[in-house]
Amino acid sequence: MIYLISPKKKQYKANLHCHSTFSDGKRTPRELKDMYKKKGYSILSITDHECPKSHSYLDDEEFITVTGYEAYIRKDKNAAYDLYEKETHLNLFARDSKDETIICYNAPYCKYLSEERKESLIKKGSQVTREYSVSYINQFIKEAKENGYIVAYNHPCWSMEDEKSIMQYEGFFSMEMCNYSAYKSNAVEYNANLYNKLLYNGKKVFCHSADDNHNGYPDDHPKCDSYGGFTMIMPKEFTYDYIFEAMEKGEMYSSMGPTFKEVSMDGRKIHIECSPVDNIIVYTGSKSPKKVYAKDGETVTSADFEIDERAIFVRVSIGDKFGKRADTRGYFRDELEF
Structure with missing residues (x-):
C-alpha cells in the first residue's frame, strides 16, 4: 500500500x-496575514x-510565511508591459x-523598489539584460536554483505563452494549476490540459494553485481575487x-x-476519499481517463479504480457542482511500484 495522500497527515491551507x-x-503584509488567517489559512x-x-516577523504558532518573490521576463528591454505580448x-x-x-538583477524590472533598496539588495546570478527566450529563461531558473530557491511557473494563459516554449522550460518544480486572479480575469486560467501534456511528455513537475x-476590490465584491485558488501542504511538522x-x-495538492x-x-488499484463532489477522475495519459459521476442531486465521496498496465502517470482530479476542482500532482510509475 502506497499513500499518495495519507489520511494521517495534517493538511495546511496555503496561498503561495x-x-x-x-x-x-x-x-499591507500584516493586513494580508490577518485576512488569510481569519479564512483558515496557515501559510x-x-x-x-x-x-x-x-516576512517572518508575521509568523506565529499557527501561521508561517514562506519567503519568496515574483520575477518576470518581457520582450521589452525596459520591462514595459504590453497587453498583446x-x-x-x-x-x-x-x-x-x-x-x-x-x-x-535588472534595474528596469525593480520599479517598485527605491534607489536605496536597489543598492542594498544582495544580487546573485548574471546581470545581463533580460531576454525573452527559452535559453535565457532556463538559465534564469538554473541560477535561481543554484542560489537557494525553488522555482514555480505562473499563469501560462495570462502570460500568453505558447506550448512549444513551455515544453522546453527546464527546472521549475511546480506550475500553477489555477491562478485565481487570472481566472477571475480571463475565465480560462485552470491549466489542467497543459499540466496533463507536461506529464505525458515526461516532465516531472508538481502542481499547485494560488490567488x-x-x-483591488473588497472581500465581498464579485471581483475579489482572494480565497479562490489554494494549496494544501502536508509537512511532517509545522x-x-x-x-x-x-x-x-x-x-501537496x-x-x-x-x-x-x-x-x-x-498495486494497480487506486482508492480515493474526498469531500462531497460531483465527479472523480483519474488521468493516466490515455485518451479515456477513469471516472465516476454523481447522480443528479447527489454527491460522491469515494471511488476505486484499477489503473491500466500502460499508464504513463497517475493523477486524480475531483470537481464539485460549481465547477471548482482539486488536483493531485502527477505520480510516475517509478513512484508507484507497478
Whole structure:
C-alpha cells in the first residue's frame, strides 16, 4: 500500500502567490496575514514583484510565511508591459526564510523598489539584460536554483505563452494549476490540459494553485481575487523547513474548493476519499481517463479504480457542482511500484 495522500497527515491551507503594498497590492503584509488567517489559512507567501523580502516577523504558532518573490521576463528591454505580448512570470521560494537575494538583477524590472533598496539588495546570478527566450529563461531558473530557491511557473494563459516554449522550460518544480486572479480575469486560467501534456511528455513537475491577489476590490465584491485558488501542504511538522521540504517533494495538492482525505494505491488499484463532489477522475495519459459521476442531486465521496498496465502517470482530479476542482500532482510509475 502506497499513500499518495495519507489520511494521517495534517493538511495546511496555503496561498503561495500574493502581492502587498511593497509592489502593486493594496493590502499591507500584516493586513494580508490577518485576512488569510481569519479564512483558515496557515501559510502565506507574499511574492511581490522583484522584491525578495522575508516576512517572518508575521509568523506565529499557527501561521508561517514562506519567503519568496515574483520575477518576470518581457520582450521589452525596459520591462514595459504590453497587453498583446508574451511574457514569463516565475515565483521563487527561498530555502532560508531570511534569504532576500535577488536573482539576475535588472534595474528596469525593480520599479517598485527605491534607489536605496536597489543598492542594498544582495544580487546573485548574471546581470545581463533580460531576454525573452527559452535559453535565457532556463538559465534564469538554473541560477535561481543554484542560489537557494525553488522555482514555480505562473499563469501560462495570462502570460500568453505558447506550448512549444513551455515544453522546453527546464527546472521549475511546480506550475500553477489555477491562478485565481487570472481566472477571475480571463475565465480560462485552470491549466489542467497543459499540466496533463507536461506529464505525458515526461516532465516531472508538481502542481499547485494560488490567488495572485492584489485586492483591488473588497472581500465581498464579485471581483475579489482572494480565497479562490489554494494549496494544501502536508509537512511532517509545522515549521518553515518542513513546509519547504513538503513543497519541494510534492507533498501537496492544488484546489479551488474540494479537498482530498485519502489517495492510496495497492498495486494497480487506486482508492480515493474526498469531500462531497460531483465527479472523480483519474488521468493516466490515455485518451479515456477513469471516472465516476454523481447522480443528479447527489454527491460522491469515494471511488476505486484499477489503473491500466500502460499508464504513463497517475493523477486524480475531483470537481464539485460549481465547477471548482482539486488536483493531485502527477505520480510516475517509478513512484508507484507497478
